[in-house]
Amino acid sequence: MDKLEFPLPGSDARITAFRYGTPGARPKAYLQAGLHADEFPGMLALHLLRGMLERAGDRITGEIVILPQANPLGLEQHPNGFLYGRHDSASGQNFNRGYPDLAPALADLPLGPDAAQNVAMVRDAMGAALAAMQPETALDAMRHRLMVLAHDADLVLDLHADNQALPHMYTGTPLWPDAQDIAAEIDARAVLLAEVSGGNPFDEALSGPWWALARARPEAAVPSACLAATLELGSNDDVDLRLAEDQAAALYRILERRGMIEGNPGRLPGALCEATPLTAMAQVKAPAGGLIAYHRQLGDTLRAGEVVATIIDPLGTSVEVTAETDGILFARHSQPYAWPGKVIGKIAGASDLAHRRGLLLTD
Structure with a gap:
């Protein structure tokens, strides 16, 4: 050595x-x-x-x-x-x-x-x-x-x-x-x-x-x-x-x-x-700020439209975040607070997503 x-x-x-x-x-x-x-x-x-x-x-x-x-x-x-x-x-x-x-x-x-x-x-x-x-x-x-x-x-x-x-x-x-x-x-x-x-x-x-x-x-x-x-x-x-x-x-x-x-x-x-295209991986993004209450665990298989989490504004209203593709939830965020656009989950899907072009990784 x-x-x-x-x-x-x-x-x-x-x-x-x-x-x-x-x-x-x-x-x-x-x-x-x-x-x-x-x-x-x-x-x-x-x-x-x-x-x-x-x-x-x-x-x-x-x-x-x-x-x-x-x-x-x-x-x-x-x-x-x-x-x-x-x-x-x-x-x-x-x-x-x-x-x-x-x-x-x-x-x-x-x-x-x-x-x-x-x-x-x-x-x-x-x-x-x-x-x-x-x-x-x-x-x-x-x-x-x-x-x-x-x-x-x-x-x-x-x-x-x-x-x-x-x-x-x-x-x-x-x-x-x-x-x-x-x-x-x-x-x-x-x-x-x-x-x-x-x-x-x-x-x-x-x-x-x-x-x-x-x-x-x-x-x-x-x-x-x-x-x-x-x-x-x-x-x-x-x-x-x-x-x-x-x-x-x-x-x-x-x-x-x-x-x-x-x-x-x-x-x-x-x-x-199975291996899947990175262009088929959905980044689950928070649409608003607030606390993240996850409904699904790592390893869960999701269908498009199913609720992944709820973003709860302690001073206001709540909004549900849904999966945009079928696939497995393989990553989440450990800090349960979101702001608009924050990636709070990743789903490995099999079908290309039209908007997944250019920079495909989370910075």
Whole structure:
């Protein structure tokens, strides 16, 4: 195990990465947690996974890079005794948006029919493009360093958690069904697929250039050589040792199934859901301000028109909030107070919603 430290300019913060296996060996896996620094379950899961990897020793066949806390800047943001880690306090930017677009650096590569040669060429070009960048702020330097560490990985798992949620997963449409084993291992109750979700989040910045290049260069052999996914491991504040042990074991089995570690992961669990388009996911928004009284629980299957919650104005009237699509309620908000437009729930539906275009993720 190698411990790698990367100071961020303009800040006392530093990124810490742990590397297992042989540097440069294949296949390469990159796992990080805490990109939104106030989402905690993944941090504990990766802490426990590190111990498992240390015990694995020579059974690690490739290279595995682990960042239990990928966002040291967000961890410094705790005014008034509360950690705020979703947005950068200096710029207001979401820590999981605005990653470099590497696709333009790949446009003129002399690609041919040999997929392995093309993959090596693309990864070299990505590395050169990143090496030429000169980040000016600590936030951009952090984004840049994470991309440098992950850009050449075969597998990238970005561990998050939602406000109050069941385990679920976001990944690129071209990566499905190849990513089915990942969804099954984490007991995902929703799998949301999109090619472009908007804002260039971390996982899409790594996997998206591959399918964009394949579409632009149909004469060349361009595989999706980076399977990147965002894994939402439940609710933000679910820091529980027993749950984290199960999550770390699931991540270890994923690495075994994908050839990063020698071993027998056992039979793959059955899938708990079908994958659905992100454009079919309904964001349940409050039409007014007031207290949120939920009528439905996480995991409930809803029909369009059914009441999800009532918004109660303590000084006035109440209004019901209904589901706009059939599907499973997989996320809610833990703070039971709303204002107009606040997202108070998410429903994984199967049919595209006409208004779900452009920026598809909650900022």
